[in-house]
Amino acid sequence: MTRIRLSALATTAALVASGGLLTATPAVAAVTCVSPVWKAEYFANSTFTGTPKLTSCDSVIAENYGYGDPAGGRLPKDNFSVRWTVTRDFGSGGPFTLAAEAQDGLRVHVDGVRKIDLWRDVSTTQKKTVSVTIPSGRHTISVYYAAWTGAANVKFAYTPNTSATVDKVRPLAPTGATVAYDRTLNKVDLKWAANKEMDHAGYRLYRRLPTTAWAKVSSATALITGTSYVNYPPPTGQTYLYELRAVDRAGNESWGGTDLTVASVDRTAPGAPTGLKAVENDTSGAVLTWTAPTATDVAAYRVYNGSTLLDTVSGTQYTQAAVTPGTTYNYTVKAVDRAGNVSAAAAVSLTTEGDLVAPAPVAGLTATPREDGVLLEWTPNAEPDVKLYEVYKAVQVDDGDGNLVWVAHRVEYLTAGASSYLHGSAADGETVLYGVIAIDTWNNQIFWNDPEFDWVEVTELGTPETG
Incomplete structure (x- = not known):
């Protein structure tokens, strides 16, 4: 037994001696016990009359007084009585079991209506269990116990019947729900008041869009046992409704509480074009x-x-x-x-289609005369669209008027990867010109008579006859 004694001995001035017993002053009658704790009043008679000799607050009714005085000299060993009362909120109500046992007399009332009657002077403990249906809301249970002679003991408890086949009463919907939304973390914090059901098991949280059905967002199997929950809605910028429901130990689910609205931040990217x-x-x-x-x-x-x-x-x-x-x-x-x-x-x-710009003139061209011809070498053009090199040779001829002029002709096409070419011309000691032109993918090129075109002069090796 857990008991908080608020006895008549609280202060010496509050008590007066009377017939070997201590009688409480009105200060004792003002004792208040916070529900669902029982208020226990002890009387020096079996009729619950007069001013209680002792008032206490008990969390349970489970006393074994034996043959002695339960108030430490303030009550007689026989012919005393105790009245326990509690007024509490039973939530949605439902089926309850009342279990009592006592030696001697015991009566139990619910809202003044007698539910158990064991009012007899007995030499052994008598027991009784009854099933009752308690309506929703606040109700008062009163337990009256009388010890006439011999040993004294008493127990009483009321418990909800949580059998799913018996309890068909929905618990009350949760109240006091609030919601706070953190846009930075896309986090919804929900809080609510504790359910008043005695057979409360937990809560389920549901969420939906305004046009869709409710879907559970808490655990598929476990219930929420506290009075707060954190949820992360899909970050779509849509408006979501949250609804909380209570669940009792028989599996009954309440109607939804007040709908709570949250507009989530939009972090969902659109599809690609x-x-x-x-x-x-x-x-x-x-x-x-x-x-x-x-x-x-x-x-x-x-x-x-x-x-x-x-x-x-x-x-x-x-x-x-x-x-x-x-x-x-x-x-x-x-x-x-x-x-x-x-x-x-x-x-x-x-x-884009081809350009109109010719590649830059080939740089670093050299011509080396050899017995088998003239070896040309150059620095490859770095432009990425070069596709060919065109090799030209120019020789001097008489224009018919006694003037020597240079006349050029193509001698070879080479691939873009070329950087040298051996022209197998006759070793006749002639002085000639060589040039190399880059051509791009779009067939742009400079021409041999372009002022920027670089010719290189070389004298071919002579034959033994020519010296």
Whole structure:
């Protein structure tokens, strides 16, 4: 037994001697016990009359007084009585079991209605258990015990019947629920008041969109046992409703409490644009077109060439005003929603048509005469679109008027990887010119008579006859 004694001996001034017993002053009658603790009042008679000799607060009724005075000299050993009372909230109510045993008399009332009657002077402990249905709300249970002669003991308890086949009463819906939303962490903190059901088992939390059915967001098997819960709603920018329900030990679930509303932050990126195409137009520009993603909150599109942002547009088309001929552009387009979430990239490559710029003149050309001809060597052109080298040789001829002029002719085409060439000309001691021209993919080239074209002069080796 757990008991808090608030006896008449609290202060000496509060008591007066009367017939060998101590009689409490009105201060004892003012004792208040906080529900669901029992208030116990001890009387020096078996009729519960007069002023109690002792008042205490008991968490349970489970006393074995034996043959002695339960109040330490303030009550007689026989013919005394104790009255226990408690008023508490039974929540939604339901089936309860009342279990009593005593030697001697015992009566139990619920809201003044007698439910157990064992009012007899007996020499052994008598017991009784009854099933009752207690309505919802606050009710008072009173236990009256009388010890006439001999040994004295008493026990009483009331417990909910949690059998699923017996208890069909829904618990009360939770109350006092509040919600706080942390946009940075996308975290919902819910708190609520503790349920008043005696057979309370826990809570279930549900969530839904305004147009969908409730779905449980707490554990599929375990109940929430505390009075708070943290949930992370999908970060879609949508409005969610939360509803809390209580569950008793028989498995009955309450109706939902007050719906709580949370608008989550939008961290869901839209889908990528589809069908991205890039074509050249007639004004030396590039036109990009695409199809919008299915998301309805797309606010703009970002257009890139490689990692360079070209522009941000609201429609599904973009024109780059000027592009470089013969250049490959790697375009990407990303959708951006109203919350600033960026989609994955749609990608397309465009290689513009050929340029009109000839490759730079070949540098470092040397010509070395040999017995088997003239060896030409040069520095390869570093431009990526070079596809061929063209080797020219020029010799002097009479123009018919007695003047010597240079006349050039092509002697060979070489691949872009070439950096030397042996021209097997006759070793006749003639002075000639050689030149090498780079040609790009678009067939741009400088010509042998271009002022920037570099010729190299070489005198071929002579034959023995020519010295």
